[in-house]
Amino acid sequence: MSRISVRGFAVASATAVTAVGSVVGVASGSTAQNNDAEATASGATLLADIPAGQQAQVQTASLTQQADVQAIAADASAKKDAEEAARKAAAETAIAKKEAAKEAAEKAAKEAKERAEAKEAAASRSKSAADFPVATSYTIAQIQAMARQMVPAGQFQCFSNIVDHESDWNYKAVNPSSGAYGMFQALPGSKMSSAGADWQTNPATQIKWGLNYMNDRYGSPCDAWSFWQANNWY
Structure with a gap:
């Protein structure tokens, strides 16, 4: 890949990230959407430096990277939720067992006395x-x-x-x-x-x-x- 192409690859990756951020900003009503749009426009100009046949690959690589980051974040969140649920369930089970053991002991003591x-x-x-x-x-x-x-x-x-x-x-x-x-x-x-x-x-x-x-x-x-x-x- 030529020097221009390498430069274009990096710029295109940044452009794709910025473009996604711009879309998110618009959806959420962010005040930063104008700056994101400007950055996207600037990046789009530089993306032209990359041969047309490689532009799709560059954009796909960038979007794939973002998807991976988001997937990792989602996995971490799910793992945290699962661990919290497991701790809660274990605590509830321990309390239930303690109560059952107490009731059984009281019943056994009463029957023994009788x-x-x-x-x-x-x-x-x-x-x-x-x-x-x-x-x-x-x-x-x-x-x-x-x-x-x-x-x-x-x-x-x-x-x-x-x-x-x-x-x-x-x-x-x-x-x-x-x-x-x-x-x-x-x-x-x-x-x-x-x-x-x-x-x-x-x-x-x-x-x-x-x-x-x-x-x-x-x-x-x-x-x-x-x-x-x-x-x-x-």
Whole structure:
């Protein structure tokens, strides 16, 4: 490329930039539009120094450069917006997780307290098992009356539901297949000896054992009943 052509290339690039600025100025009402127009006119004269076949290339190169600059600026802006959105989302997520963890902890503490109270109340009531007179046989009504005096009122229905399904309140019930015994179908039945040596013949002893079992294993008779409903055993 000749000296004039090189000079023309540079001038033409400046001219293209100025021309774009002039158009923008006109669109925005800028007071600098007259000066931009003059610069464009001056540049247009110099652009004539470039051979006609190269003028389009010079103008295209200039406009391409401007487009690249604008694209880089747009990318930077988009990246900044994305980073800000990500920080905001992360902060909101952290707050939500903190609140959820707090609620879960409070719920767990409340449930633990309720189980402890139920267990304490049940343990206190179960001591009355020895207060019932021993008989050679007991009716279902008598056995249920014992249970009502030994099981906390709020837990009795759940307790009763389990006994209904396991033995129909038959304290001598035996499973012919497994050998499970008593109202709670303990397997082996001898496990109930922890509540008393008369576990085979005394419903009060079985009730004491069954209540302790439900409290120790599940937290309460109602928790045991929930498990039974989901699994058909407890």
